[in-house]
Each structure stands twice: as C-alpha cells, then as structure tokens.
Amino acid sequence: MSTGMDEARAKLLEYRASIDNLDAALIHILAERFRCTKAVGALKAAYKMPAADPEREKQQIARLRRLADESRLDPDFAEKLLTFITREVIRHHEAIADQHSANNGG
Amino acid sequence: MSTGMDEARAKLLEYRASIDNLDAALIHILAERFRCTKAVGALKAAYKMPAADPEREKQQIARLRRLADESRLDPDFAEKLLTFITREVIRHHEAIADQHSANNGG
Numbered sequence: 001m002s003t004g005m006d007e008a009r010a011k012l013l014e015y016r017a018s019i020d021n022l023d024a025a026l027i028h029i030l031a032e033r034f035r036c037t038k039a040v041g042a043l044k045a046a047y048k049m050p051a052a053d054p055e056r057e058k059q060q061i062a063r064l065r066r067l068a069d070e071s072r073l074d075p076d077f078a079e080k081l082l083t084f085i086t087r088e089v090i091r092h093h094e095a096i097a098d099q100h101s102a103n104n105g106g
Numbered sequence: 107m108s109t110g111m112d113e114a115r116a117k118l119l120e121y122r123a124s125i126d127n128l129d130a131a132l133i134h135i136l137a138e139r140f141r142c143t144k145a146v147g148a149l150k151a152a153y154k155m156p157a158a159d160p161e162r163e164k165q166q167i168a169r170l171r172r173l174a175d176e177s178r179l180d181p182d183f184a185e186k187l188l189t190f191i192t193r194e195v196i197r198h199h200e201a202i203a204d205q206h207s208a209n210n211g212g
Contacts, residue, residue: 005153008149008152008155010152011149012146012149012150012155014147014159015142015143015145015146016146016162017168018138019139019142019143019146020169021189022135022139022142022168023133023139023169023170023173024173025131025134026136026139026187027170027173027174027177027179027184028173028177028203029128029131029135030132030179030184030187031127031133031174031178031179032124032128033128033129033132034179036121036124036125036128037121037125039121039127040118040121040122043114043117043118043121044118046114047110047111048192049114049118055124055183057168057183060126060129062161063126064129064133067129067130067133067134068133068137071133071134071137072137073133073136073137073140074194078133078136080190081132081136081190082129084186084187084190087155088180088183
C-alpha cells in the first residue's frame, strides 16, 4: 500500500499545483474587476448617476447563475459570491464618493 | 452637459461589458478549482488522509496575500475570499466523505 500512498501523495501535489495556478488567475481577474468597478464608481460620482441599478443587478445574477449551471458550479454559490464581491465594490464606491465630496468642499 | 452625459453612459456600458467578461472568467475558473478540490476530497477520502492541512493553508493565505498586494487588490479581501471559497470546499468534502462511507457500508 506504500506505493499506492506515494502515488496518492504525488497526485495531491499535482492537484495543489493546479489550485495554486487557478488561485493566481482568480486574484488577477478580481484585481482587474475592481479596477473596472472603481472606474464605474468614479464615473457615477462625477456624473451624479445613481449608485445602485437594481435592473442591472438582477440581470447580472441571472446571467451568473446560468453560467454557473453550464459549468457545473452551484448557482447558489455563484450568487453568494457575487454578493460577497458586491459588498466590497460598495465599500470602494463609498470611499470614492466620500473623496469626491471632500474634493468638492463637502 | 447632455453630450457629456451620453459619453458617460457609453463609458458605463463599456465598463459593464468588461465586468461581464471578467465575471464569466471568474465562474469558469472557480468551476475548474472546485473540480480540483473535489478530486482532492475523493483522494483524501480513499486514502484516509487528514482532511485539513494547516501548514498548506498557511502557505496558501500568505501566497494569496502577496499576489493580491502585487496586483493592488486588498490582501484582507483576498484572504476573506479564500475563506469564503474554502467553506464551500469543506461542504463538498463532507458530502464526498459521507458518500464514501455510505458506499463502504457506513
């Protein structure tokens, strides 16, 4: 059983190498996504557009759930992830709005 | 100001197209990551390896924080994201372990 265990251990290291590569990809994609959402936040603050857009959010959720389903990811997990990311986006937008109104004297 | 507003609106749609593409990439990378972690779960269950590996987890957190920092993503957010994903991985592993012990008669 020792060879079997050695093989299992080697397989585990292979999977971990893939997980590490996928995690690096996740981080970089998220960094780029936040660059986009920060630009959106600055644009909305500059043009006094409403921060929230419920119709857009509904479409995003429906689309992500469909994509998740197609790629055999739990759609509930995909929706929870979007909520998790959106909370961070709102935090950034509030910071941008605060800075914007500070720059404009209050 | 109407032309400025039209341009702002057009820019917003451009950013949203990027966000949608990045979200699709996120979903597919996560789907592949869960394929890997499910395979790890099955391997660990089959070879009765311990489910948790605190040393590996410490390395993963440190690495993700470093990658986040390099790509100007908040390292705290990256760490929270890993925790969020890991909770889902544990849920999968428990399901795999339950199925494995059910297949082996309890």
